[in-house]
Amino acid sequence: MEDIDGLLADLARWTADARTDDAARSRMRERWLRQQAEEDARFAGLALDLSEAGATAALRLTSGRTVHGRIATVAKDFCVLRHDGGTATLLAFAAIATVRPEPGYRAGQAASERGSPIDATLADVLAGLAGERPRIRVVTEGGGDALAGELRSVGADVATLRLDGERGGTVYVRLDAVLEVTLLG
Numbered sequence: 598m599e600d601i602d603g604l605l606a607d608l609a610r611w612t613a614d615a616r617t618d619d620a621a622r623s624r625m626r627e628r629w630l631r632q633q634a635e636e637d638a639r640f641a642g643l644a645l646d647l648s649e650a651g652a653t654a655a656l657r658l659t660s661g662r663t664v665h666g667r668i669a670t671v672a673k674d675f676c677v678l679r680h681d682g683g684t685a686t687l688l689a690f691a692a693i694a695t696v697r698p699e700p701g702y703r704a705g706q707a708a709s710e711r712g713s714p715i716d717a718t719l720a721d722v723l724a725g726l727a728g729e730r731p732r733i734r735v736v737t738e739g740g741g742d743a744l745a746g747e748l749r750s751v752g753a754d755v756a757t758l759r760l761d762g763e764r765g766g767t768v769y770v771r772l773d774a775v776l777e778v779t780l781l782g
Contacts, residue, residue, distance in 0.1 A: 659692055666679050669685065692776035730748060731747070732780075734781055736778075757770075
């Protein structure tokens, strides 16, 4: 009987040790997978995750400004930020320094490794909009003042903008320099 009790005690210890080892291996595997996901993360994947979650975020721009809104669309080199007032801003990824999801977003979630689902560039979208001649506000590299006016045309690497205001006139904007475009309606 003592042999059986000893054997049962040994089996109980062995089972407990095996469960402890399995739990430790499982935690290590989960930590490794989380680390792999973080190391493979892409900015477009993060933006896409936020968009799909419907989360609002504060985006700190390279200009030093912070804009708030919900990422509505993610494309190849830009995203569309929807603001509370219903306006939309096309933000080149190059214009975004940091993204801080608003409270309520699952903090600590690793950004996705996915790329953007839309293979259009900011230049492609502006070219598509030019036919409608929308009023836009454009911010370019260099931190200069925003330009507001009617988008007249888009060429291979330049956009033509008819400026608002008394001075009016036409300005040509190098597409690679465009960081933000807000549709004014």
